[in-house]
Amino acid sequence: MRQIRFAKRLQHLQSNIFADIDLAKAKALTAGNQLIDLSLGSSDLPVDxxxxxxxxxxxxxxxxxxxxxxxxxxxxxxxxxxxxxxxxxxxxxxxxxxxxxxxxxxxxxxxxxxxxxxxxxxxxxxxxxxxxxxxxxxxxxxxxxxxxxxxxxxxxxxxxxxxxxxxxxxxxxxxxxxxxxxxxxxxxxxxxxxxxxxxxxxxxxxxxxxxxxxxxxxxxxxxxxxxxxxxxxxxxxxxxxxxxxxxxxxxxxxxxxxxxxxxxxxxxxxxxxxxxxxxxxxxxxxxTSQAGIKARVMKFRQRRDVFVQALYKIGWHVSIPKATMYIWAKLPEAWSDKSTEFCTQLLEKTGVIISPGAGFGKLGEGYVRFALVHEPSVLETAVERIGKFLYEL
The missing domain is CATH 3.40.640.10 (Type I PLP-dependent aspartate aminotransferase-like (Major domain))
Structure with missing residues (x-):
């Protein structure tokens, strides 16, 4: 029987950072891990x-x-x-x-x-x-x-x-x-x-x-x-x-x-x-009134400040972003060309999910992206886990 043949254009669509993270997250949940997902820029705040x-x-x-x-x-x-x-x-x-x-x-x-x-x-x-x-x-x-x-x-x-x-x-x-x-x-x-x-x-x-x-x-x-x-x-x-x-x-x-x-x-x-x-x-x-947007911006600004300060405490210095809900962080030198491996090990050992910079392009390698989609206390817990992970390494 003749095999099904697919279009060549699919060869360029074999991998997608968010689909790959979703698969890794599903495996971690099946294993019973307690996860803190900072990988996807999907707001946790409610619609007005x-x-x-x-x-x-x-x-x-x-x-x-x-x-x-x-x-x-x-x-x-x-x-x-x-x-x-x-x-x-x-x-x-x-x-x-x-x-x-x-x-x-x-x-x-x-x-x-x-x-x-x-x-x-x-x-x-x-x-x-x-x-x-x-x-x-x-x-x-x-x-x-x-x-x-x-x-x-x-x-x-x-x-x-x-x-x-x-x-x-x-x-x-x-x-x-x-x-x-x-x-x-x-x-x-x-x-x-x-x-x-x-x-x-x-x-x-x-x-x-x-x-x-x-x-x-x-x-x-x-x-x-x-x-x-x-x-x-x-x-x-x-x-x-x-x-x-x-x-x-x-x-x-x-x-x-x-x-x-x-x-x-x-x-x-x-x-x-x-x-x-x-x-x-x-x-x-x-x-209607756009006042709700200002309140949301203030929330994300607070989260940004809490998260950056927490990273500073574990010795990870990052630039303070002027916009968005993300922290773009350069990896420690030992991981400068291993962003995917870093994120994989971090998930397996701590349950913290972040996006590898390599998923955003060649020049993203050496960075990771954190999405600030949890309340400050959860973000601080995530950084505590990251700090322990880095210390043990």
Whole structure:
């Protein structure tokens, strides 16, 4: 009997950091270990009551139970445009410049299918978020990685990209505040990036999930503030971080109308939209008081400070992040090229689960990422276990 044959593109999708961690976690739970999971940036904080109420009330409205096509999302798209203009003072056309997404990751993974032909280059950050590279491989594109180094504040040096790569490139993907390094980018850098992409005919993609999770009154810009005419840019948002709605899978894209239309064409053969009630909850989130966000930011700032101080006490010095829910930590010298092994042994011996930097790209090796998704007391317990692990080694 003839064997089943699979597409060659799957060869690039054999491993995924979060899937690998999930498997290791399942094994540890089966073994009866008590775990503290700091691997995934899934907030442990609750969704605000008024958002839940909007979703719950929708359940009893039978008109919300059918398929939801694009034109049925008009109220949500108008809420997005209103939110965006209030926050960034940029006008958005809800009809042509907004697209609902099943989480921003869905959008960043599907967009390369609308932009790349087989063999085209995409310029991606290293280290960077795994779905960015996965989407390029699905489109049978090539990846050129732009190195992010601490001495450059984890910003890429655009002039280092070879001309032969640029001539075959179609898109550049940025992500600030950055996952995993927590770096932020100033508007001046975005203006350079926009001019660079205009010069070389590149689509500029900005993944922007941590728009609100910023500390010490730092302001983070939208890419469209550097490209107010929306000449080359598209930006992806999610309600997972600002509103703790990760499990509801609701996000959206904003930007260049032609790019929005192209992504919509891809989505039209993959899915419809989420349940109408989820969009009603998202509308409630975007159009009511944003005071809850400030409270959540304060919580994550407190967790950051507690965790960094605890690491200092065990002799592990890290940079204090200005944004996101992560700590990007350089490993002790003995583990500088063994981040996966470090995380595996840490899980087996202590039950603390963290993400190896190697899972975010070649230049992530030598680092680990901690997600601050537990209360301060639990975070302190995790660091105590880590300290004991390091001491015993």
């Amino acid at each position: 009551d008024h958002i839940i109420e909007a979703i719950a009330n929708s359940l009893y409205d039978h008109s919300t139970h059918g398929y939801l096509l694009f034109h049925g999302t008009r109220d949500f798209r108008q809420a997005v445009a209103q939110w965006y203009e209030q926050k960034f003072s940029i006008c958005i056309d809800p009809e042509s410049e907004v697209l609902p997404l099943i989480g921003s990751q869905e959008g960043t993974a599907h967009l390369p299918l609308a932009i790349l032909n087989p063999g085209d280059f995409a310029l991606l950050l290293d280290p960077g978020y795994p779905s960015h590279i996965g989407g390029v491989h699905l489109a049978e594109g090539q990846v050129y990685t732009m190195p992010l180094k601490e001495e450059n504040d984890f910003l890429p040096v655009l002039t280092d990209i070879p001309q032969e790569v640029l001539s075959a490139s179609q898109m550049m993907v940025l992500n600030y505040p950055h996952n995993p390094t927590s770096a932020i980018a100033p508007l001046s850098f975005f203006k350079l990036a926009v001019a660079f992409c205009q010069q070389h005919g590149l689509v500029l993609v900005h993944d922007f999930p941590y728009v609100d999770l910023v500390f010490e009154d730092n302001q983070v810009p939208s890419i469209l503030q550097a490209d107010p005419q929306k000449s080359v840019s598209i930006e992806f948002f999610t309600l997972s971080k600002s509103y703790n709605m990760g499990g509801f899978r609701i996000g959206y894209a904003v930007g260049n109308a032609e790019l929005i239309r192209a992504l919509r064409q891809v989505k039209s053969v993959v899915d419809f939209n989420q349940y109408w009630g989820i969009l009603n909850g998202a509308i409630a989130a975007l159009t």
